[in-house]
Amino acid sequence: MPSARGEQGSEGLEAGVWVPATPGSGKGAARAGESRALVSEDPQADSSISPLPHLEAKIHQTHSLARLLTKYAEQLLQEYVQHQGDPFGLPGFSPPRLPVAGLSAPAPGHAGLPAAERLQLDAGALSALPPLLDVVRRHQAELNPRALRLLRRLEDAARQARALGAAVEAVLAALGAETRGPRPEPAVAAAAAAAAATDAGVFPAKVLGLRVCGLYREWVSRTEGDLGQLVPGGPA
Amino acid sequence: MPAGRPGPAAQSARRPPPPLPLLLLCVLGAPRAESGAHTAVISPQDPTLLIGSSLQATCSVHGDPPGTTAEGLYWTLNGRRLAPELSRVLNASTLALALANLNGSRQQSGDNLVCHARDGSILAGSCLYVGLPPEKPFNISCWSKNMKDLTCRWTPGAHGETFLHTNYSLKYKLRWYGQDNTCEEYHTVGPHSCHIPKDLALFTPYEIWVEATNRLGSARSDVLTLDILDVVTTDPPPDVHVSRVGGLEDQLSVRWVSPPALKDFLFQAKYQIRYRVEDSVDWKVVDDVSNQTSCRLAGLKPGTVYFVQVRCNPFGIYGSKKAGIWSEWSHPTAASTPRSERPGPGGGACEPRGGEPSSGPVRRELKQFLGWLKKHAYCSNLSFRLYDQWRAWMQKTHKTRNQHRTRGSCPRADGARREVLPDKL
Numbered sequence: 001m002p003s004a005r006g007e008q009g010s011e012g013l014e015a016g017v018w019v020p021a022t023p024g025s026g027k028g029a030a031r032a033g034e035s036r037a038l039v040s041e042d043p044q045a046d047s048s049i050s051p052l053p054h055l056e057a058k059i060h061q062t063h064s065l066a067r068l069l070t071k072y073a074e075q076l077l078q079e080y081v082q083h084q085g086d087p088f089g090l091p092g093f094s095p096p097r098l099p100v101a102g103l104s105a106p107a108p109g110h111a112g113l114p115a116a117e118r119l120q121l122d123a124g125a126l127s128a129l130p131p132l133l134d135v136v137r138r139h140q141a142e143l144n145p146r147a148l149r150l151l152r153r154l155e156d157a158a159r160q161a162r163a164l165g166a167a168v169e170a171v172l173a174a175l176g177a178e179t180r181g182p183r184p185e186p187a188v189a190a191a192a193a194a195a196a197a198t199d200a201g202v203f204p205a206k207v208l209g210l211r212v213c214g215l216y217r218e219w220v221s222r223t224e225g226d227l228g229q230l231v232p233g234g235p236a
Numbered sequence: 237m238p239a240g241r242p243g244p245a246a247q248s249a250r251r252p253p254p255p256l257p258l259l260l261l262c263v264l265g266a267p268r269a270e271s272g273a274h275t276a277v278i279s280p281q282d283p284t285l286l287i288g289s290s291l292q293a294t295c296s297v298h299g300d301p302p303g304t305t306a307e308g309l310y311w312t313l314n315g316r317r318l319a320p321e322l323s324r325v326l327n328a329s330t331l332a333l334a335l336a337n338l339n340g341s342r343q344q345s346g347d348n349l350v351c352h353a354r355d356g357s358i359l360a361g362s363c364l365y366v367g368l369p370p371e372k373p374f375n376i377s378c379w380s381k382n383m384k385d386l387t388c389r390w391t392p393g394a395h396g397e398t399f400l401h402t403n404y405s406l407k408y409k410l411r412w413y414g415q416d417n418t419c420e421e422y423h424t425v426g427p428h429s430c431h432i433p434k435d436l437a438l439f440t441p442y443e444i445w446v447e448a449t450n451r452l453g454s455a456r457s458d459v460l461t462l463d464i465l466d467v468v469t470t471d472p473p474p475d476v477h478v479s480r481v482g483g484l485e486d487q488l489s490v491r492w493v494s495p496p497a498l499k500d501f502l503f504q505a506k507y508q509i510r511y512r513v514e515d516s517v518d519w520k521v522v523d524d525v526s527n528q529t530s531c532r533l534a535g536l537k538p539g540t541v542y543f544v545q546v547r548c549n550p551f552g553i554y555g556s557k558k559a560g561i562w563s564e565w566s567h568p569t570a571a572s573t574p575r576s577e578r579p580g581p582g583g584g585a586c587e588p589r590g591g592e593p594s595s596g597p598v599r600r601e602l603k604q605f606l607g608w609l610k611k612h613a614y615c616s617n618l619s620f621r622l623y624d625q626w627r628a629w630m631q632k633t634h635k636t637r638n639q640h641r642t643r644g645s646c647p648r649a650d651g652a653r654r655e656v657l658p659d660k661l
Contacts, residue, residue, distance in 0.1 A: 143346070144345050145344075201361070202345070203361030
């Protein structure tokens with residue numbers, strides 16, 4: 001299990017780097033029952049060593065990471081709209097919520113799905129986000145080359161999405177649930193799309209970036225919520 | 237107000253917008269899934285314009301059912317709705333806009349011109365880039381730290397305000413041969429600076445210039461020609477020590493070490509000392525320290541804390557005839573002069589240690605006197621050391637006299653004793 005590191009702001013989170021678990025609330029293991037139900041029972045396992053505390057710690061840590069990244073995602077969105085100019089960022093600004101290939105917002109029925117399925121959807125979205133964030137960063141490097149903090153936040157967001165996605169996959173594996181398995185590398189699809197670019201214009205590029213940053217925030221927040229339901233003592 | 241289309245120069249200077257991944261975004265012209273099927277296209281898309289010029293734009297609506305009317309459409313610019321009189325319906329599906337005397341863009345990513353449907357929903361957008369071409373950068377200055385690198389700084393023309401992203405590129409080449417090179421490490425000592433870290437030749441002139449480029453054009457500075465050896469600077473002198481000179485109340489001794497990176501080349505180096513009283517912001521500068529590594533400050537106030545700094549100019553390095561560039565000041569070093577009853581004079585001069593005469597007028601005359609004495613008198617042991625000892629003795633005896641005056645008692649005219657409080661400690 002990767003060693004824990006302290007919170008370092010929006011930098012420094014790599015795949016497999018864990019945020020230390022927040023101090024325990026001291027609540028009883030009200031949600032531990034659900035975690036136990038999801039753990040696959042391995043008849044070969046040594047009965048004297050219980051995997052449950054290890055799994056709970058992993059869930060707790062991943063939940064903490066998701067909570068931290070939700071905060072960063074909000075900061076990224078604020079920073080992004082600031083650099084695009086009005087009306088981006090104005091209350092009531094509502095550009096068309098056009099679909100982004102390979103990624104959509106969490107469905108309205110997401111919360112009603114079984115835990116493993118929700119986490120699988122979370123992991124899938126988190127793996128689709130990094131190449132999209134990279135595309136947005138390249139656009140912003142052209143449009144706002146002096147916005148160094150924005151560019152750094154976009155770069156960090158891609159890395160953090162990968163890290164959180166890997167952590168969720170690890171939780172799924174520990175729960176004995178099916179993970180995504182090998183899929184075509186999302187970056188390949190994004191690179192191929194970039195090669196077949198159209199001259200769509202700067203305003204659509206700004207809207208795309210807003211959409212991607214919004215999706216990143218939605219999915220990280222969704223992941224935090226889904227993991228929170230598995231944390232012992234978390235909401236039902 | 238001028239009215240017309242953007243000039244051909246502005247249009248030809250337009251940079252193509254960054255390409256968008258085809259699969260990643262449905263262009264704002266494709267059918268919208270959420271609120272009807274009306275879409276639009278704005279023309280021109282992302283124009284570049286001079287400040288003060290005019291723009292005529294159109295928003296053409298495509299929709300279902302065909303022939304969707306342009307009535308009810310409106311424009312916003314940077315989120316603010318534009319006055320209706322600036323728009324007119326060209327035909328059933330096209331709304332036109334005429335803007336005159338444009339101001340510079342509010343943000344470098346472009347002003348957001350948006351076409352809205354009657355219900356306020358966004359149909360299309362275009363980003364305007366309104367600004368000025370760059371003016372010639374000027375006032376290039378460069379320096380080399382220890383002959384190992386070159387850092388240059390410049391001033392952008394028109395104070396840099398073009399309202400457009402303007403790229404500055406520092407170029408350099410050897411004067412007599414070689415190709416143009418481009419500096420790569422920017423913003424090292426401010427927004428308009430660049431650092432060349434290595435591979436620089438000595439004893440041969442370089443030509444250096446700055447090119448500024450934005451969407452509306454480019455400009456080039458005058459060429460600066462220099463030899464690296466003529467613009468050398470170095471580190472501040474390390475190990476600056478300030479100490480008292482025995483009991484002398486108005487003097488402090490300052491010692492330092494030559495900057496190590498150039499210590500083998502600094503035989504003609506110059507040094508400067510500056511010092512100030514602890515609670516003052518006014519520095520006094522001692523300019524005439526030549527190539528020594530020690531100095532004595534005289535004429536100081538007794539019982540006072542002084543901050544002292546030293547800097548170095550590697551003048552004459554490798555035979556350079558140019559002035560050289562002063563290093564930064566060393567970190568301040570503090571010391572205090574011994575206390576005295578008698579306030580010292582406020583002036584300062586640098587007196588070298590070891591009895592070497594300085595250029596101060598008192599000591600110059602004293603030197604002449606001592607020289608005459610050695611010739612014409614029998615005082616062969618006279619020296620500055622003896623003179624300093626005499627001064628210390630004088631100050632000590634003066635203090636003792638003052639103590640006798642203020643301590644104990646002194647008789648009054650009527651014979652009664654009067655107690656006097658001792659000095660404050």
